[in-house]
Amino acid sequence: MIKHHIHPEILMAYAAGKTSPSVSLIVASHITLCSECRKGVESFENLGGKLLEDSDPVEINSSSLESILGKLDNIELDDQFDEPTDKVNSFKNIPSVLSKYLPDTDILTDEWKKSIGGIKYFDIDLGDFKQNTHARMLSIPPGRKLPHHGHESQELTLVLEGGFSDENGSYNAGDVAIEDENNIHTPVSDPSEGCVCLVVYEGKLKFKGLFGPILNILNK
Numbered sequence: 299m300i301k302h303h304i305h306p307e308i309l310m311a312y313a314a315g316k317t318s319p320s321v322s323l324i325v326a327s328h329i330t331l332c333s334e335c336r337k338g339v340e341s342f343e344n345l346g347g348k349l350l351e352d353s354d355p356v357e358i359n360s361s362s363l364e365s366i367l368g369k370l371d372n373i374e375l376d377d378q379f380d381e382p383t384d385k386v387n388s389f390k391n392i393p394s395v396l397s398k399y400l401p402d403t404d405i406l407t408d409e410w411k412k413s414i415g416g417i418k419y420f421d422i423d424l425g426d427f428k429q430n431t432h433a434r435m436l437s438i439p440p441g442r443k444l445p446h447h448g449h450e451s452q453e454l455t456l457v458l459e460g461g462f463s464d465e466n467g468s469y470n471a472g473d474v475a476i477e478d479e480n481n482i483h484t485p486v487s488d489p490s491e492g493c494v495c496l497v498v499y500e501g502k503l504k505f506k507g508l509f510g511p512i513l514n515i516l517n518k
């Protein structure tokens with residue numbers, strides 16, 4: 299059961315088409331797994347975005363966004379997490395709106411880059427790198443403690459397999475953790491299953507732990 303959801307203000311911005319492509323991707327992925335947030339998006343869509351009329355528009359890559367939002371029409375809500383995908387054989391919980399951006403054959407092909415500590419990652423380029431927004435899939439082995447780190451701005455993490463825990467609680471498949479510049483956290487992956495997740499962050503991570511300098515280089 300999903301315990302950690304996407305904040306209503308993000309759902310509202312998404313419904314109005316004002317989130318970046320990377321944030322749109324993580325929202326689209328979460329709402330295929332979460333009926334509560336999907337209903338939230340539908341409610342905001344019904345409001346016609348009127349609540350956002352006074353807010354500043356966000357510049358986005360419209361073709362990427364249309365690609366993501368266009369896919370939404372075909373999304374089947376799936377609270378049982380068993381949506382099959384053709385591309386990803388090893389991981390049953392990858393929504394198709396997300397898997398279409400991953401390497402074709404398997405989630406952990408050679409196209410995934412290796413980081414320290416057995417962590418693998420795959421960057422999804424949705425055209426908003428220049429706006430300092432990044433979407434990255436992470437596969438973290440069991441029981442791995444990530445360096446203590448803070449953020450320049452917001453980070454959203456959607457758990458797809460396994461889970462992790464940090465100072466704020468535990469997160470399992472479907473859960474979204476949202477951190478901002480006021481949080482410094484030390485996540486630890488699930489001791490038996492590890493964690494596969496989609497992370498979207500704005501700005502550079504500021505790693506402060508033992509491996510911080512290495513990870514900071516990786517993020518340049």
Ligand SMILES: [Zn+2]
Pocket residue numbers: 300302303304328332333334335336
């Ligand atoms: Zn939710």
